[in-house]
Amino acid sequence: MPPEQSADANFKTKEGRKSFWTNIIAVWLGTTMEYVDFALYGLASGLVFGELFFPGQTPVLALLSSFAAYAVGFIARPIGALVLGRIGDKKGRKFVMVFTVMLMGLSTTALGLLPTYQQVGILAPLLLLVCRICQGFGAGAELSGGAVMLSEYAPVKHRGLVASLIGIGSNTGTLLASGVWLLVLTMPHNQLLAWGWRIPFIFSVLIALFAVYLRKSMQETPAFRSFQENRKKEETILAASGKQQEKDKGGWKAFFVMLGLRIGENGPSYLSQSFLIGYVVTLGVSKSVPTTAVLIASVLGFAVIPFAGWLSDRFGRRTIYRSFCALLVIYAFPAFYLLQTANPLVVSIVIIMGMCLASLGIFGVQAAYGVELFGIQHRYSRMAIAKELGSILSGGTAPMIASALLAATGSWIPLAAYFCVMAFIGLVTTFFAPETRGRDLTLIEDAI
Template sequence: MLTQSTRQDAVSAADARLTTPEGRKDFWRATFSCWLGTAMEYADFALYGLAAGIIFGDVFFPNATPTMALLSSFATWSVGFIARPIGALFFGWLGDRKGRKIVMVTTIILMGLSTTLIGLIPGYATIGFWAPVCLVILRFTQGFGAGAELSGGTVMLGEYAPAKKRGLVSSIIALGSNSGTLIASLVWLAVVQMDQAQLQAWGWRIPFLCSSLIALLALWIRRHLKETPVFERKNAEMQAAREGKLVMYQPAADRSFWQRSRSFLVMLGLRIGENGPSYLAQGFMIGYVVKVLAVDKSVATSAVFIASLLGFLIIPFAGWLSDRFGRRIVYRWFCLLLILYAFPAFMLLDSREPAVVMAVIVTGMGLASLGIYGVQAAWGVELFGVKHRYTKMATAKELGSILSGGTAPLVAAALLSWTGHWWAIASYFAVMAAIGFLTTFVAPETRGRDLNAPEDAI
């Protein structure tokens, strides 16, 4: 059995690493790398979400009605989310066995290449049917890499962070996503100022081609990463067990990947409550405002830009709150606010007033895309035992994405086409937030948990 002192050493593995100059250097390198990789992932997805709402209908589906073009654009959006759990399962398995670094390097290459190639696809006017086919293929490979990138960065930061500040440090992952959204909105804010003919002909390609620069920088940094203190501790304990120096604590219920499923299901519910409202707020609402309400494109992109700026305050504050008061209660309040937000938001959007529209989008992103995710990062890491942490968390998150964020813009567009009114979309928004809210009542409080514990939190 592991002795109490050994378990205590495991608890303080990250803190011990930070006592040395080299350890602090490793921590900051890992922090910057995780931030940059997540920034790239979300820049890619925000670029695609904005492009789907603003331009892809004209470039890849020019013969469709405005509503059907929006629906088709978000259908290709959903393909990336279908690929994400496949990538999460494969790369999560690899990361739990071979280490976090190899996955972090591989995924950044895959995502960067896919996004760059999207910017090189000829339009429908040039190659016809093959244009959307190429878009779907590259969207799939982009999602395959992204399925492990976000969770990999979350696991790495959580396992590097000192226990008492794990919520704050882990929220840097959400800062990365916010930075990516900010980069995407800045680029698109500049691009949409172009003449419509130029924008449709070649201007929309600029944001996708520029993402290769971020990928190259992230790859260069990640080549020098070290494994996390928690993963190194795990390997050391396994080596000691093989040499007969230590009997590993291994509960019977944790010997199989799927035998303990409560934490997996909890993560699934938490993810639905966050990811669905998030992608409705920063994905569908953009297309709805531009294509259906005919509000100027710059209004939506300006709103995303403002929300991204505010995110640099909202995200770490949410992480700090979870360190101070606990993950569960803070997450629950964010979900409740999202439920209360849904119907008034769409009522106000119908005013078509630029200031009101911007305020609605900023508020939605502040709650769903920024604050709630600042809490989820540390909570997700703490829910799972060290043996299968990467695989379980990544798979749960990406399955949750398919059930919520990945299909949310598509379902919302279909509901709009079917009903011709926003009430069904607002109901859909509120239901997903309610799933997250109810999940917090069955989820454990994990603040400060020993990340080297082999068993799941529940």
């Protein structure tokens, strides 16, 4: 049987279907854990961390300091992608994915136990940075690993839809984080700052424990098992003949394509779901308005994400990705202009639309697209590194850069231009990217 059909053949057996669904649930919970981490911190950065860890500054400077600590987590992600991605390519995906969810769970819980600046002074923001670095290291290999596992397990014709479910995990995490924060914000402000802000972070340990339990029962994907078997046979033959093993088949074109695609998605995504939360509060909007908007968008995401994945199965990855990037370019200036009204309904609609386009729809297409760009021998590591470098250049630093632009100019126009430029980078990249729908995931070479 051709290797391309290994995932389809696996799904036809009872044991294969059981493994398929176990992996989906385990990957979903792990990705939920990752995005609970980052959504909790993103929301806390815009709502309370300025007062807790960076007191004595103006609201805008406190926001900037808080998001600077937020960006540190993204700087650690490429290191995690490099180290853990290589382990995932050599030893298998399962070990890495158990480790990442454990590390992120512990780091997030620790955030909820940190002392504040008022209690220990400068040590408080330093401990905050340590937790962010640990979160980032684990997250660097989590999202890409989940996408790889889902794609390599998925029936070929439905790979876009199945791989998009990684976005359901991220959406679930955002939903849980915004929902818990919405409840916490009903507390009196003094209680919120005293102990209420800790609840969301400590609560996340329950998800982490369940995710670890499920991930220990996962199996390696059919594609990777096939690759391992073939590699062992090749090593035996080469050893017997005295020849050296053939080197990696793949250049760096796919890497840079993935980098550009990631910038076009991740920057607008984190501006929509993180920066805008704190930004609209500085405009005089109640904190509950953007939090509610994120909650609504997260609920809509359960339909938007798989629909985007299905569209990519039907019309191709490149076409749908290009369409989302174009919509984000068009969205930028009208969105920031409308936010200036500080009207709760208008603000909510703008945030919901931004998240549906950048954080949900385009992300649903990216999962399978990124996996299909790379050959199996280095798929995990190169995809993860490209994604996380793209995150540093866009998502992780976007709230900080936007805060700096706001502090320097006091105008919304540079913010809209910044949003537009990142989306445009993604749009241009699609003209250099190949169409990968239905590609054989057991191939050693990259798609480009």
